[in-house]
Amino acid sequence: MTGKELVAAFAQRLEGRDWAGLAELLHPDVVYEIPQTRERIRGRDRYVTFNAEFPGDWHLEPRVVLGDERNGSLLFRWSLADESSLAVAFFEFDRGVITKVTDFWPEPCEPPPGREHLVERW
Amino acid sequence: MTGKELVAAFAQRLEGRDWAGLAELLHPDVVYEIPQTRERIRGRDRYVTFNAEFPGDWHLEPRVVLGDERNGSLLFRWSLADESSLAVAFFEFDRGVITKVTDFWPEPCEPPPGREHLVERW
Numbered sequence: 001m002t003g004k005e006l007v008a009a010f011a012q013r014l015e016g017r018d019w020a021g022l023a024e025l026l027h028p029d030v031v032y033e034i035p036q037t038r039e040r041i042r043g044r045d046r047y048v049t050f051n052a053e054f055p056g057d058w059h060l061e062p063r064v065v066l067g068d069e070r071n072g073s074l075l076f077r078w079s080l081a082d083e084s085s086l087a088v089a090f091f092e093f094d095r096g097v098i099t100k101v102t103d104f105w106p107e108p109c110e111p112p113p114g115r116e117h118l119v120e121r122w
Numbered sequence: 123m124t125g126k127e128l129v130a131a132f133a134q135r136l137e138g139r140d141w142a143g144l145a146e147l148l149h150p151d152v153v154y155e156i157p158q159t160r161e162r163i164r165g166r167d168r169y170v171t172f173n174a175e176f177p178g179d180w181h182l183e184p185r186v187v188l189g190d191e192r193n194g195s196l197l198f199r200w201s202l203a204d205e206s207s208l209a210v211a212f213f214e215f216d217r218g219v220i221t222k223v224t225d226f227w228p229e230p231c232e233p234p235p236g237r238e239h240l241v242e243r244w
Binding site for chain 2: 004034035036037038039040041042046047049050053055064066067068071072073075085086088090102104105106107108109110111114115118119120121122
């Protein structure tokens with residue numbers, strides 16, 4: 001698989017709860033990181049378990065899938081019950097499998113003052 | 123320029139305060155959005171002004187640059203005085219210029235309980 005195909009398959013197998021299929025895309029020593037919480041999970045088994053144990057009937061819908069030989073990225077809409085937000089993952093690859101996943105979960109916030117003359121809100 | 127080159131040039135010209143050079147990469151009707159604050163800026167002139175007016179001696183250092191014909195992404199380290207964090211931008215292209223920029227500024231937060239058996243903190 002190309003990098004782009006790896007990212008697309010990752011999203012599809014996660015959404016489909018295809019844990020065996022997800023594991024096939026991952027290096028045994030894959031590292032998962034969430035910089036916002038400073039959390040790290042080491043290893044394919046723990047990372048698949050983390051996803052399988054994640055509570056709730058969550059769904060992810062890919063919006064942008066990108067990848068080259070070394071890196072990939074995924075912009076997706078994440079939904080869980082009444083909540084829905086955009087989230088981002090970056091990937092590192094080595095010889096056709098994913099060696100690192102870095103997740104970002106940007107939270108809603110208020111803008112700083114001083115740019116109202118340029119900006120509209122929605 | 124390819125999509126990947128557009129993203130790399132965007133980061134370089136922003137960091138270099140090369141406002142004329144940045145404008146060359148942008149469609150006149152470029153749209154800039156920050157989903158977290160629900161802010162939108164329409165048009166190249168306002169978007170360049172927004173960046174030129176952004177206060178402080180900020181710096182951005184690209185970590186990952188990706189792009190194809192239609193979409194691009196940038197993972198970068200953003201620094202301003204003592205603060206430093208990872209941030210993300212996604213891009214849309216049309217005929218060699220940037221038509222949309224979507225920024226994400228993920229803030230530090232605490233993890234939910236229940237995954238301590240899988241996770242280490244740093």
